[in-house]
Every structure is written in C-alpha cells, then in structure tokens.
Amino acid sequence: MSWDLLNIIGTVAFAMSGAIVAMEEKYDLFGVWLLALITAFGGGAIRNLLIGVPVSALWSQGGLFLVAILVALLIFMLPQLFLPHWTRWGVLADALGLSAFAIQGALMASAKGLPLSATISAAVLTGVGGGVVRDLLAGRKPLVLHKEIYAMWAVMAALVIDRFQLTNPLHLFTLLGLITVLRMLSYYYEWNLPARRLGGE
Numbered sequence: 001m002s003w004d005l006l007n008i009i010g011t012v013a014f015a016m017s018g019a020i021v022a023m024e025e026k027y028d029l030f031g032v033w034l035l036a037l038i039t040a041f042g043g044g045a046i047r048n049l050l051i052g053v054p055v056s057a058l059w060s061q062g063g064l065f066l067v068a069i070l071v072a073l074l075i076f077m078l079p080q081l082f083l084p085h086w087t088r089w090g091v092l093a094d095a096l097g098l099s100a101f102a103i104q105g106a107l108m109a110s111a112k113g114l115p116l117s118a119t120i121s122a123a124v125l126t127g128v129g130g131g132v133v134r135d136l137l138a139g140r141k142p143l144v145l146h147k148e149i150y151a152m153w154a155v156m157a158a159l160v161i162d163r164f165q166l167t168n169p170l171h172l173f174t175l176l177g178l179i180t181v182l183r184m185l186s187y188y189y190e191w192n193l194p195a196r197r198l199g200g201e
Contacts, residue, residue, distance in 0.1 A: 002169040003104065006176070007064060010100035014040040015068035016093035018134050019075040020086050025138050029076055035134050036072035037065065039097070043129030047105050047122050051112060094131065094143070095183035099176050102127030102154035106161040107172075116162050123158035124151050147195035149186040153179050 018039030022032040045058050105126025109119040128144045128151050135142040144151045157179050166172055185191070 002167075002172050003107065005169075006100045006104045006107075006172070007061075008067070009176070010097050010104060011040045011064045011068055012071050013093045013097035013100060014043075014130055015071040016075055017090055017097055017131070019072040020090040020093070021134055021138050021140075023076065024086070024090075029073075032072050032076050033069055035137060036068050036075075038137065039130040039134040040064070040068045041130065042133045043101055043105070043126045043131070046129040047108070047126045050125060051109055051114060051118060051122055053108075091187055092180075092184065095180045095187070096176075098127045098131070098150070098153060098183060099157065099179035101130075102157040102179065103161065103172060103176055105154075106158040107167075109158075110161055110165070116158075119162045120155055120158040123161075124154045127151070127154035127157075147192045149191050149193055150183070152193070153183050153186075156182075 015036040018035035018037070019032045022035040027035065041058060041061075045055065047053075048055060048057060102123040105122040105124075106119050109122035114122070132142040132144055157175060160166065160175060166175065
C-alpha cells in the first residue's frame with residue numbers, strides 16, 4: 001500500500017514538474033510528454049541499474065506511464081490564467097516528487113539488505129536522477145548542482161529510513177511531509193550549501 005502510494009505520488013508530482021519545465025521552454029506537446037516521462041521514470045531506471053533490478057521492471061508500470069501522460073496533457077491544456085502560478089506549483093511538485101521517490105528508493109535498497117551507502121545512493125538517484133536528465137534536455141544547469149540544498153534531503157530520507165528501519169505507513173508519510181516541507185523552506189529561504197568560484201569575484 002505505502003509503496004504503491006509513494007509510486008503514484010512521485011509519478012504525478014514529477015510528471016507535473018517535467019511538463020511545467022517543458023512549457024517554460026516552449027516545447028510542443030511531444031516535448032511536454034517526453035520531459036514528463038523522463039522526470040517521472042528516469043531516476044527509477046538509473047536506480048534499478050545500480051542495485052541490480054532488471055530494467056524490464058520499468059516496462060511493467062504501464063498504468064503509471066498512462067498516469068504521467070494524462071497529467072502532462074492536463075498541464076498542457078490548463079487555461080492561460082494559471083500561467084503566472086506555474087513556477088510555484090513547479091517547485092512544490094518537484095519537492096513532492098523528490099521526497100516520494102527518495103523514500104521509495106531508500107525502501108527498495110533497505111528491503112534488499114543493502115548497506116547504508118547503497119541506500120543513500122538509491123534514494124538520491126531515485127529522487128534526483130529524472131530531474132537531472134530533465135534539466136539537461138531543457139538546456140538548464142541541473143538543480144542538484146546548484147548551491148541550494150536539494151539532494152541532501154534525499155540523503156536525509158535514506159539516513160532516517162536506515163537508522164530507524166521505517167516501514168509503518170504513518171511514519172513513512174510523516175517523513176514524506178517533513179522532507180517536502182524542508183525542501184520548500186530551503187527554496188524560499190535560500191538555504192545554501194557552501195560554494196566557491198575559481199577565478200571569479
């Protein structure tokens with residue numbers, strides 16, 4: 001139940017995020033669908049390669065592919081009056097997708113009995129992998145490489161799941177809400193990791 005719900009939340013949120021980025025870049029409907037699907041499924045595909053899950057597992061998610069396509073189509077057809085609010089919704093969708101998929105990735109690695117390093121890697125790759133590919137295809141610097149705190153929230157989710165061996169749905173969805181809120185706060189209040197620039201001011 002928890003696993004399926006996290007999957008749906010992450011897919012819907014990241015499909016929205018990918019579609020919004022595509023429309024900000026003035027892509028056509030095919031481009032909107034492409035970025036929505038890559039954002040929603042790219043991280044999971046990369047994670048599966050890392051922890052030894054067959055890539056064919058991706059193609060068994062036909063229902064989620066359809067959900068992502070319909071979400072992207074809905075975003076594409078929204079009336080003009082919603083346009084000024086896209087950035088705000090895009091940030092929220094990205095934060096929710098990051099949280100849901102980071103938790104899902106950590107749970108998958110933990111269930112396989114993998115060490116903490118693999119749990120962290122699975123959480124980060126699942127949470128940010130699709131967004132990295134999305135940003136590269138949109139000609140943007142990947143969000144995870146900015147100085148603002150982003151991937152660290154996926155690391156935090158993995159550490160909590162590994163330390164406390166969370167499986168209770170209430171605990172998992174509390175963690176989902178916490179990571180989402182922290183990501184939103186870090187965006188709006190510009191919490192940044194240290195950054196240096198060579199040869200610059």
